[in-house]
Amino acid sequence: MPFTSNDSTASSSPSLDRGSLRPDCGNCFALCCTALGFSRSTDFAIDKPAGTPCQNLDSDFSCTIHDSLRPRGFRGCTVFDCFGAGQHVSQNLFQGISWRSDPGTAKNMFPAFKVVRQLHEMLWYLAEATNRTFDPDTSHQVNEFRKAIENAMSDTQQVLAIDLDDLHSRVRSVLMDVSEEVRSSYLATGDDHLDAALIPGADLMGKKMRSRSLCGADLRGAYFIAADLRGCDLSGADLLGADLRDARLEGADLSKALYLTQAQLNAAQGDARTLLPADLDRPRQWLNNG
Template sequence: MSDKQEFTSYSAENGLKSLRADCEQCFGLCCAALPFSLSSDFAMDKAAGQPCHNLQENFRCGIHTRLRESGMRGCTVYDCFGAGQKVSMVTYGGADWRQAPATATRMFEVFPVMRQLHELLWYITEALGWPAAEPVHAALAAARDTAEQLTLQEPDALLELDIPALRQEVNELLLRASELVRQAVRKSLKPAPARQKNYGRGADLIGARLKKADLRCVSLRGAYLIAADLSGADLRGADLIGADFRDTNICGADLSASLFLTQFQVNAAKGDAATRLPGTLVRPDHWAGMNAH
C-alpha cells in the first residue's frame, strides 16, 4: 500500500463533522459550565456554573476577536468535540438555561460528560477510517454505536455513566488499531524509520529537544510534550492520543498523517504556515505570523 492509503481516513472525514464545535448551536456552555483560575491562560478566576462576564445575551463571547490580547488564551485552546451543540440542541431540545434557569445546574454538569463521550467518538471514528485497522473495525463500530446511544440519554442517565470504565474499554480497541496501522505504515515507508526510542505511556518529554526528529510510527500516547521542540519533526504515523501539546513547538513539523491528533492539541501548540496537519483539523488563527523554525 502507498503512504496515502495507509494514512488517509476517507470514510472518517464525514463522520467527524458532527464532532466539531458549532458555537452557533450552543448555549455558551464552555463559557458557563467550566471553571478556570487566574493564570497565564486566564485573566481571572471563574467558578464552575458561573457564566463568564464576557458571555453576551446571545451566548457569544464579547471579546472573541481579542481573547489572547485580553489574557484569555485558554479559551482559544479549548475544544468541546461538538458536545456543546449536542447538549444544547439534543439533550435539552433547544431550551437554553436562561429561558429555563432550573435546568442550568444539571445542564452544566452534563456538558463535561458529553464532551468525554464525543472525544471517544472522535477517536473511534478516526480509527474506523484506517484500512490497516480492519481486523478491529467490527468491534470499533459496535463501540461507536454504543457511545452514540449513550449521548442520546436523558441528563440523569448521562450523569450516572461510568466514564473511566468506558474509556478503558474503548482504549483497548484504539491501542490495537494503532498497533495495526503503525506496523503497516512502518513496512511501507521509504526510507524506513530509523531505530527509535520506545517512549512509554506518559513519557516525560517536557522541554525535550526533538527538532527535525524522525518520530514516524512511534507511540507518544499520553506523553508530556509541554514546551518541547518538535520543529521540523516527522510525526507521520505517530500515535499522539492524550499527548500534552501545551506550548509545544511544531513549526514546520509534519503531523499530516499522525494518529489520534485532535484540534485541542493543535490549538495548544505553537505552529506556523509550514506545519502540516491532517485534513480533518484546522490551522488555528493564533498561529499566524509565527516563524518556521
C-alpha cells in the first residue's frame, strides 16, 4: 500500500505525548503472549510457536507467573514492550472481540498486532522527533508521517496492506535528519572527545566506558551488551536500536538521550541514580540496585 498523507486537516495526534503508546495490558487480549513466538533460550524457558497461547496464559488473559517471570526463566517477557499496540488492536481494530470468543478473528488479529507494534514504535520515535527538531520543514515532515500512520491504523485491511520496508526507510531518514540536528548542537565546538570507535553499529560489548562523556555520539544500532556505562553522560546521543542488554547504567544520565525506549531500559541494569527521560519508567528490577 502506498503510504502518503492527504489529510491536512487531521487533528493533533493523541500520541504526540506518547501516552497512548504505553502498554495497557488490561485492555489487550494477551497478543504478545499469543501472536508472537519464541525459542527456548536464556530469555525464555520454553519453545512457543507464533500464533499459540503461552502455557502461562490464564483464561482472563493475565499471566499466571507475572510476579516471578525472571526467576522462572522468562526474562524476555519483562523486556518486551508493544508500544500500546495490544490495546489498539484489541479494542479499536477488533472492537473488543477477542480471539477466544471468536477464534476466526485470530487470522487477521495476530498479523495486525505485529504490524501495529512496528507502527507504534515509529510513532514513539516521531513524537520525540517533533519535540526535538527546530527546523519547521522537518517538523512538518515528521507530523505528516505521524498523521499518515495514524490514519492507516483505523482499518485492519489498511494495516495489513502497509509496505513496512518502504515506510521504515522513509521514517528512518527523517529520524536521522533530526538526530544530526540535535547531535550537532553538542558537537558545535569541534570537540573531538568522542572515540573513533563510537559509530553506528559499533561492537562495544563488554567495553569499559565508565564516567565518559558520550554527548552527541551517533550510536544507532550499537552493541552495548554488558558494557560498563556507569556515570556516563549520554545527552544528545542517538540510541536508536542500540542493544543495551545487561549494560551497566548506574548513575548514567540518559535524560536527554535520543530515541530511547522502555524495552532498552528493561534490558539494562540501572539504579535510583540513573537519570531517565520524563516519559520512561524506572524498571522494577532496578529498585533494589544501588
